[in-house]
């Protein structure tokens with residue numbers, strides 16, 4: 525059986541108490557999709573888990589955005605979902621538009637679409653029995669006697685970790701809000717294993733690898749949704765049940781249909797979701813303008829829904845009118861909840877620390893550029909591999925090989941395709957080839973040899 529480096533205990537938890545193997549206690553930092561994937565899978569395998577999430581409310585804000593459900597995301601829900609609610613809707617066609625809005629290329633290509641909030645609510649139902657309208661057509665999962673114990677602590681911002689040999693001591697601040705006061709209370713918790721699922725600006729990674737920085741890739745994504753009935757006939761003709769692309773100089777736009785409120789896929793109640801990448805050079809006035817919110821605060825990475833200032837939003841819409849196909853410019857005009865994110869790159873050199881008591885997963889390990897459409901799948905894949913290792917089904921070395929090669933290969937591919945797409949003017953055929961390359965299934969991918977370099981030393 526594989527050992528996991530926890531002071532030589534067996535990977536499946538090892539300490540014998542009264543003849544029963546006691547599984548390690550795990551603390552998960554971050555309660556978004558990555559942290560919840562970890563919580564749900566580990567609970568199912570009998571591990572006790574505590575999630576620490578810094579957001580001061582019990583539920584994270586709906587990100588109102590579509591995501592592509594990659595193979596590992598679908599596999600995760602197949603293995604672990606107990607609600608029975610379908611997580612994805614397929615779209616069968618990819619269309620490419622020219623600047624005038626005419627279809628210039630069409631191909632059959634199945635892609636599974638889901639939304640951040642549907643994934644989130646299904647995972648919360650599976651982890652800590654949160655009921656919501658997203659479960660309609662499914663059910664609130666049963667608790668099984670073999671499940672591990674769970675705890676979800678919100679308003680808990682992790683600030684430090686200390687290697688105590690047999691465990692990791694995790695320090696966090698508990699934020700309490702009531703009508704009149706906001707208080708902060710320092711606290712600690714012990715973890716046999718700590719899972720860092722705290723995203724691309726990970727606190728845990730910053731403590732372990734302070735030299736690793738999240739760097740701006742030179743372009744931003746402007747996102748939003750429009751209710752399906754508000755789309756013009758010309759827009760609906762290309763966006764409904766289609767995945768529609770436009771490539772122009774220094775910009776690219778993808779628009780497609782996603783599930784509507786509470787995950788409904790009923791025609792007429794869905795949303796048209798646009799994802800528009802545009803270059804804003806580092807240090808430029810335009811970038812400064814775009815990233816300064818309506819309260820005058822310069823945001824580093826994200827302007828959340830409702831916070832974009834009117835002036836920059838007019839600038840963005842005008843750019844759309846001048847440079848996008850009319851159907852896509854229409855989406856920017858009609859959306860009521862636009863938001864903006866700077867596209868960044870980041871990758872940690874390894875994913876195991878403190879004698880294997882700390883594991884980085886998902887975006888905290890590697891933040892990919894978006895055309896990889898692999899970020900959610902990375903988190904799901906990392907977790908499925910982690911559980912197999914902890915349960916003694918794969919060796920430590922195999923866990924590292926699988927997760928690190930995937931992270932390195934996809935991160936590198938994201939940078940390469942991102943550069944070609946945003947900073948080179950290519951024939952549309954080349955963009956299509958890049959996109960088809962990015963869509964290759966993980967199991968069929970051949971990783972370059974350099975992605976395996978040095979893994980034995982981790």
Ligand SMILES: Cc1cc2nc3c(=O)[nH]c(=O)nc-3n(C[C@H](O)[C@H](O)[C@H](O)COP(=O)(O)OP(=O)(O)OC[C@H]3O[C@@H](n4cnc5c(N)ncnc54)[C@H](O)[C@@H]3O)c2cc1C
Nearest residue numbers: 554556557558578589591592682722723727886887899900
């Ligand atoms: C709008 C949007 C659209 C996306 N579209 C796609 C897509 O099409 N395809 C795709 O594959 N992926 C997509 N993604 C990315 C995908 O959602 C993430 O890759 C996935 O959720 C895994 O991220 P994560 O959980 O590792 O990190 P995150 O989602 O960044 O979550 C990290 C969590 O950790 C918490 N946290 C951070 N620091 C601390 C701390 N110190 N203490 C406690 N908690 C902390 C944060 O509050 C947050 O909840 C999208 C993301 C967004 C926001």
